[in-house]
Amino acid sequence: MAILKLHSLRKQFAPNVIPVKDISLTVDDGEFLTLLGPSGCGKSTLLRLIAGLEEPTSGEVIVGENNLTRTPPGDRNMAMVFQSYALYPHMTVAENIATSLKIRKTPKEEIQQRVGAVTDTLGLSHLGDRKPGQLSGGQRQRVALARALVRKPEVFLLDEPLSNLDALLREQVREELKQLFEAQQKPVVYVTHDQTEAMTLSSKVAILLDGLVQQLDPPGRIYTHPANKFVAGFVGSPQMNLLSLECKGDRAILGDFSIPLPSFSVFPSAIDMGIRPEDLSIATEEDKITVEGNVFLVENFGRELLASVKVNGSKDTLRILVSPDREWGKEAIKLAFNRDRIHWFDAKTGDRH
Structure with a gap:
């Protein structure tokens, strides 16, 4: 051996x-x-x-x-x-x-x-x-x-x-x-x-x-x-959405919306959040973590489309994979987060929380 x-x-x-x-x-x-x-x-x-x-x-x-x-x-x-x-x-x-x-x-x-x-x-x-x-x-x-x-x-x-x-x-x-x-x-x-x-x-x-x-x-x-x-x-294509967010208490602020943080002994004042495009979806009434925004760009990947969404109240953009079965234009959209697939990173060191 x-x-x-x-x-x-x-x-x-x-x-x-x-x-x-x-x-x-x-x-x-x-x-x-x-x-x-x-x-x-x-x-x-x-x-x-x-x-x-x-x-x-x-x-x-x-x-x-x-x-x-x-x-x-x-x-x-x-x-x-x-x-x-x-x-x-x-x-x-x-x-x-x-x-x-x-x-x-x-x-x-x-x-x-x-x-x-x-x-x-x-x-x-x-x-x-x-x-x-x-x-x-x-x-x-x-x-x-x-x-x-x-x-x-x-x-x-x-x-x-x-x-x-x-x-x-x-x-x-x-x-x-x-x-x-x-x-x-x-x-x-x-x-x-x-x-x-x-x-x-x-x-x-x-x-x-x-x-x-x-x-x-x-x-x-x-x-x-x-x-x-x-x-x-x-690692990952399309690339993971990575956002630097301010925190208020136990929530991270993304434009007009807030996202619950995981349990910390002391909640940070700022944090980096990551979520892959495939872990976002079009929101339904049952979804609990949602943001709204406007589609400004759609890229064709063949079997799926990559839509870029400007989040309301923020300069940040989220990219989501959507179905090519319908026409997508510059329109309002509501996105849901898969809470189990959100990644949190220390704002100073970049290390995973």
Whole structure:
């Protein structure tokens, strides 16, 4: 079994350039961990630290019982798939896949057997004699994956491998990746800024910002219980409605309306509230938490519409998903809140209440 452990990893390039500040996490056999965050959050640097392409300022990288912190990348038995595919243009598909085995002086018969097995798995058997320039983007990505799989590494590292593919092909390859790595049962660390990839592929997601892990949880929990205001706003499409509200007693004030707060030992004077567009609905007489406003924008998402509503008595806007079965214009509307799906965040720290 190979378990990847990171202990207090830190990388500092200059006094004020610290892309990875203090990260500790564990990736078990068969776990698919995605590092998700905006550009510059430290996710690619962290992946390079795991691979040995960067040396940490402090901290440790451990696989199984072996401390690999100072081990050269070629001796770590990790396979990395890059965004750019990094295929040798003068070599055939089969030669590209076999490169790492030849470097390790693997017997010729074993190379043929392992290359044959992985090309069968990825549907590349009929392309073995072609060169990268004769392949589509999806085929080249499969060759890059095959080159990683054929090594039988202890850990797989993937750095935005789908970003060069068009949307339709990205969806197809994403499905293949999920099935492929479920069968491998090895630790996988995957870097992306695409939340759809993170939510669909991962068993765990680490949300990064400014070199720190903001939340490490299964995708479902990150969506339903974001640890702070940043995670709440970063994960989810359409984005969560996030409002900064004043409080009066046990209620938060939203324009001409008020929303009951959860139980606090001391009620705050201000609070940040979040609610996803799908957790708002058109109000009925039975609904208890409601606000009124006017629709000023409707965006068509195909199976549903996203309506933007200016709340009466406020500059704040709420966005709600509505049915495309009727025409929506600039009209008055009454919205109801699902009380169990309201998220509350500290106005100063942004942490979840």
